[in-house]
Amino acid sequence: MPSPQQSRNVIVTGAARGIGKGIALRLAEDGHNVVVNDINANSSALDGVAAAIRDMGRQSIAVAADVTSENEVKKLVHQSVDELGCLDVMVANAGIAHVESLLNVSLEDWDRVMDVNLRGVFLCYREAARQMIDQGNGGKIIGAASIVAYRPFALLGPYSASKWAVRGLTQAAAMEWAKHGITVNAYCPGIVGTDMWELIDEKLAAEEGWQKGEALKTYSGSIALGRVSVPEDVASYVSYLASSDSDYMTGQSVMIDGGIQFS
Structure with a gap:
């Protein structure tokens, strides 16, 4: 039997809903303490995620911060460390x-x-790495790319x-920080x-003159496993990346897509 996973202190950004919420809850189920983050607009939902994690017997706080702000990301990391004592994993x-x-x-949308x-x-990669280097115990940094990091979609x-750039950034960071015992995947x-894909479906349908749901059905029809994924599918892989089982893995961007077949 494998030994239980070591409890770690984790930050998950974008954790009020969707994949981020699924990741935060899964890591708490794994026995980790989780700081959940999102923007202010999602603070009510975010508080609910933190409360659910505390109900599992883990430590958790909700920190509203904009990840595009250098100062707010620094405060997110510092507040997490003040609360939990150290930072082991950044998602x-x-x-x-x-x-x-x-x-x-x-240009504004771009x-x-x-x-x-x-x-x-x-910013999350860099601030987490700085904290982990100061601690001197290594760490795990995990980022959100996408299938479009390998196969971009029209529109x-x-x-x-x-997301293609995140893939490159992840490889570069992995090479630079390996000497500090930090893995980056x-x-x-x-x-x-998720809500994001519902929005993508709606807008793709409008652009192509399709009915709502048709775009999602068209794309999902090429999935070998016969269904779209749910946040828990992604969270299971992030659970692995956050664990000691992935200690010899770095610089990788792995697709969790159910085996999409592209023509």
């Missing part, structure tokens, strides 16, 4: 999508996607570019049954 999960033809994407999906991941240009969800 930079927060992200947004924008669905539109590249010809019609405004910058917003890049700010959250790339700048936000970079998801900014999102695809941002990313997860690449395929089509997930």
Whole structure:
């Protein structure tokens, strides 16, 4: 029988709903203490996630912070360490999508996607690494990429570019921080049954003149396992990345997509 996982102190960004919520709850089930983060607009939902984790007997606080702000990310890390004593795992999960033809994407929308999906991941990676290096005990940094980090989708240009960049950032960070005992990996969800994919479906349908649900059905029809994923599918892989079982794995961005077949 495998030994129980060592309890660790974790930050999960974008944890008020969807994949982030699933990851936070799974890591708490694994026995970890979890600081859950999201923006202020989601604070009520975020408090509920933290309360659910405490009900499992783990430590948890909800910290509202904007991951695109350097100062707020620093405060997030410092507050987490003040509360839990150290930082062992950072899950930079927060992200947004924008669905539109590249010809019609405004510079404001482009910058917003890049700010959250790339700048936000970079800031979380960097501040977590600085804290882990100061502690001197290594650590695990985990980021949110996407299937579009390998196979971009039409009408998801900014999102695809941002996630492709996360994949490169993850590899570079892994190379730089390996000497400190820090591993850096990313997860690449395929089509997930979350609010984000509901929005993508709605906007793709509008762009293509389809009925609502048709875009999602078209894409999900190519999944070998016959269904879209749920947050728990992604959370199971993040559980592995946060555990000692992944100690010899770094610089990887792995797809959890149910075996999507592309023509």
